Every structure is written in structure tokens, then in C-alpha cells.
Amino acid sequence: MAIIHAESRSGTGKGVARRLRRQGRIPAVLYGGGQGNVNLSLDLRSWVQLVNKLRDDLRTDQHELIIDGQAGSAVLVRGIERDPVTWIPLHVDFLRFDPNSEVDAEVPVHVVDEEKSAGVKRGGAVHLICHSLAVRCRAGNIPRGIEISVAHLDIGDSVHVNDVRLPEGVELHSDTNFAVVTVAGVQGEAVQDSGAAGA
Secondary structure (H helix, E strand, O other): OOEEEEEEOOOOOHHHHHHHHHOOEEEEEEEEOOEEEEEEEEEHHHHHHHHHHHOOHHHHOOEEEEEOOOOOEEEEEEEEEEOOOOOOEEEEEEEEOOOOOEEEEEEEEEEEOHHHOHHHHOOOEEEEOOOEEEEEEEHHHOOOOEEEEOOOOOOOOEEEHHHOOOOOOOEEOOOOOOEEEEEEOOHHHHHHHHHHHHO
């Protein structure tokens, strides 16, 4: 959990957003919880430092949002718009925190038990195809991460999304059984084996 300082702002639109960015600030909005939207701005440098510090926890943890120095509100970070070229944050969305409300969340995937994988022991490499999974759950029950064991994988094996064990009350947001992590053979070894076979 982090403490995030914001300032209220008046006006909306591209002109206001450009002016804020020239001042080293980021437009933001607070919404939800049966209350009206509040237009805000954040200090760009402080926000980037916070993102770098919290990383994945930024989107899964509850935070305290302090507006104009007043008593804080419990919030979730629901969206960060970025410049597609510079990756600089352009806009941030905050949702008022209600532990019983259903929310969609992007939860990071963590691979475990690599040292137990037969494929890794034979020189294969673990490839994480999906670094996060879209889930739906109560706001007070967002997992900080989803662990996927590759202990049972050999070279060429994969773990698909339907095989992932989720915490109670957490549902996946997908109709497709796509691969999340796989163990692949090392390309250099494959070429060497092929050459040896033809010798």
C-alpha cells in the first residue's frame, strides 16, 4: 500500500491536459463508489518513482489517495494511459475502493519450480508467454500474483490457462485456452543435434 498525493483540478479536455503536462503533472480522475468523478493531477516525477518502486503491486494493492492534503480515500489504480513512443504516463484512473465490489484486474504471473523441471534439466528454457492474466474478483480479494509451477514440464510441454489454479473467488477472463508458459529446447543444441544426425 502506498500513499499517493494528488491535487484537484478544474476543466477537462486536451488543452487542460497539455498545460498540466507542461507543468510536469499528469491528469487523473477518481471515480466509482456511488460518488461523482473528481478530476485530479499528479506530480509526474513522484508518480514515475512510485511506479518503479511498486511495479506489479501498483495494480493489485489498495492505496491511500490524499487530495489537496485532506484525509485520504482508499483506492485502486484501474488504468494508466501511456505515450506509445516515450512510455511517459499521460493519464491515471483511480477507483474508490469497495472490498465487496466485483472488479477486473490484471494479475502478474510468477513461474516457480524451474529447478525441478525435467525440460530445464535437459537444457531447455522456460518461456513465460503471458506475464499477467485478466481476472475478475472482489476488490478486497485481488491476488498479488498467480504462481505457476513448471516442475512437471519437459521440453515442448506447456501450461495452458485452463490448467492454472486460482485462489478461491477469482475467475479468469478468457474463453480461449491459450498457453501461459512453456519449456522450449535451446536452439543452438537443436542445430547441433541435427548436424550430428546427418554426419
